[in-house]
Amino acid sequence: MRRRAGWVREAVREREFREFAEARQAHLRRSAYLLCGDWHQAQDLTQTTLMKLYAAWGRVRRDGNVEAYARTILTRVFIDQHRRGVWREELVEAVPEEQSAPPTTRELRLVMQAALMELPPRYRAVLVLRFWEDWSVEQTAEALRITPGTVKSQSARGLRRLRQLLGTLAHEVNGR
Amino acid sequence: MRWETRREAEREVEPGMGRETSERDSAALQRAFAEIVDDSAAPSLPSVTDAAVAGGRRIRRRRAVASAGSALAVAALAVTVAVGLTGPGGSEGRPGPAAPPSDPPPSATPTPPSEVAPSEIPTPARNGEHSGAPGVPSAESAPPSPGFR
Missing domain, CATH: 1.10.287 (Helix Hairpins)
Known part of the structure; x- marks a missing residue:
């Protein structure tokens, strides 16, 4: 029974x-x-x-x-795997050809993505949780096991770095 | 969050690091994120639910085995400690600590406090030394023994 x-x-x-x-x-x-x-x-x-x-x-x-718990696990697993070096950059056999056409939406999306991937994993996690998941500073701090002050500073630094990278990349794309 | 030129991007850099991000930034970044994860760019990937359930079961089984193992280890340790403390014959067969022979046997009733103040313990006097302690005869003051007469 x-x-x-x-x-x-x-x-x-x-x-x-x-x-x-x-x-x-x-x-x-x-x-x-x-x-x-x-x-x-x-x-x-x-x-x-x-x-x-x-x-x-x-x-x-x-x-x-449950939803917040799942996101917290996801972010922690990502940071943990990154720290342990589970993911390595893979070499491609051939370099993709440069396009001479004017930048399209897709190209700008790639620029944005490239800029995002340039950020350190922790900054990326803070930005994604704060601006994609729309979490508060406190929620983000709890999920990443850091202080709210660190979330604020990493978020500001991440944004600043993202802007700089985007500026550079957009300039390169426009200059072509 | 599309900055067409570097100048435009630099103009928007926040002067203060601890300052709260503006609403505009937040909305722009959200839009940019949405563009990145645009569904059309995502390849069709299979569901991971079955694999997740199987993996989750494995984790739970492993956890159960680990906790059972640690419980068993704690129990074994407790038994070992208990056996070690009681000894092979148990507490009945083991003699208690021996009391010094001069000690009086412990009485059930508490003894009343003595009326006489505790005196100093007499110590034997050495040669040429006067102890000075009351009630302790020195070599000179001691009455001669009958054998010397």
Whole structure:
């Protein structure tokens, strides 16, 4: 009888998790892409995040804010993997040809993305949480386990660096 | 957040680092992020739900095994400590600490405090030394023993 109750609980737990994962994994993947700049790495990050989330699903569900918890895991996993050097830059066999056409929306998007990827991972994480996820300074500080003061300073530094990079890159694109 | 020229970008650099970011910056950055993750650029990737469930189960199983192992280790340690403290025969077979022979046996009723103030413990006097302690006879003042007469 007790065993049967355990199975039922497990089945309910899995069903709830699957519903959440199916509904939210696209958004999580997009956030992961902003952090790492590669869709396949973003896919791996999303899978690791959901895996950890499922392992703690009972507690997280009881606590309430599943969405915020998932984002926190995602950001921490990203920073942790970066620190351990899991991701390395891959060399490409051929350098893509330079385009002489005027900058398009796609090109500007690439410029923006290139500038974002130039930032240190922690600054990137702060900017993504603050401006993409629209989190407060306090929420961001809690997720990244840093002080609100550090969030403010890293956010300001990140923005300033992003502007400088964008200025340089946009200048290069326009000059072509 | 599109800055067409470097000058335009530099003009917008915040002078103070701790200053709150303006609404305009926030909106521009959000727009830029949305452009980066534009769905059209994303390749069609399969769902990771099944893999996540399998991985999550593995993590939970590993955790359960680890916690069972540590509980077992704690129990084993507790048993070892208990056996070590009680010894092979238990507390009954082991003699208690021996009391010094001069000590009186412990009485059940507390003894009333003595009316006489505690005196100093008499110490034997050495040769040529006068102890000066009351009640301790020195070599000179001591009554001669009957054998000397």
